[in-house]
Amino acid sequence: MAAQELLNARILIVDDQAANVLLLEEMLKAAGYTQVFSTQDPTTVCALHRRHPFDLILLDLQMPVMDGFQVLEGLKANNANDYVPVLVITAQPGHKLRALQTGAKDFVSKPFDLVEVKTRIHNLLEVRLLYQRLANQNKRLEAEVLERTAELRESEARYRSLTELATDWYWEQDHEGHFTKVSGPVLEMLGLRVDALAGSEVAPADDGWDETQRQALQARINARTPFLDEGLSRQYANGVQKHYRVSGTPMFDAACNFVGYRGFGVEILG
Structure with a gap:
């Protein structure tokens, strides 16, 4: 997989703390990622993802009004048939299992190590983009099957007509x-x-x-x-x-x- 393909992935940072958002944005941009977005309002995440799907969401679990678990539930409900990679960030070790059961694909603990975060982001994006490639290939195959089926039906009709005449x-x-x-x-x-x-x-x-x-x-x-x-x-x-x-x-x-x-x-x- 080309490195630039990974660096062009759409990434959304969700955290109610501006300092955490700034730290993650600077880290990702320094690593070469070109499409980094952020929000401090967790209630907007599902709508943002529906409008322009993200390849990765970095999600803080402990937020007011709407916590990360509720965001995960909303993403799962809106994208039941899609692979939505979410990397959760938490300071509570007991939240990790629940987050994974709710739909998170991986997690990092606060205070987080930047090298570890970058590695986990890279790995999740690779899986996401491979999943997209597979989905696109399946669509092409389905289109080819439909096209071949139509051709076979047309050939079948021609064969039947010619056979009846001959x-x-x-x-x-x-x-x-x-x-x-x-x-x-x-x-x-x-x-x-x-x-x-x-x-x-x-x-x-x-x-x-x-x-x-x-x-x-x-x-x-x-x-x-x-x-x-x-x-x-x-x-x-x-x-x-x-x-x-x-x-x-x-x-x-x-x-x-x-x-x-x-x-x-x-x-x-x-």
Whole structure:
């Protein structure tokens, strides 16, 4: 992480004592920090943070009107899903555990050692900025996923349209095997209901379809496996025999859950 990135972090000092505020401001500016802000009124902290979020808040616990614990509660309520690094400053050792339980990320004791304070500030800012990087990266990934999903849906629509145009018939089934889409002259070409072809409805015994081939086709669909150019034949009463090539593939959603099956068929001419 670049040092300048840390030095450009937004830091807020909250202390009702002007001398303490001045000491911390001088220390931070001498260390090279460029965006140091302060307030002696703890009631304004939450509003300030909402308006322009800080990367680190240095918070005194013992203040009149509103103490540091109340400030921590307010920050937590307003930023439940955000990482708000707060370094508390206290002269009471017994306050440390309560402060950490209330949402503080670290603490220093009064009278504080300036080297220790600078080290703890540096460490907290590193964590904060890494957290921000991760959050920004997650947002970019989410945007990419949405973009890719839209592209996939568009490709899916193009594929379906082209498939319907290039084949004699096309079908889609849901995960229970019910037909949700059928296109093409199915009844005219096959002379029976598509449900009967797929086996979910009993076809007439003399329908002329090769039962072995039809059972093999249904087995592939039931197994949710893709297949290509599966042969299917039908013998008509007048002696005419027609042959078809049938292909199919399972469909899955974005979470890789099986949602159905699609397939298409063409008559083999000549």
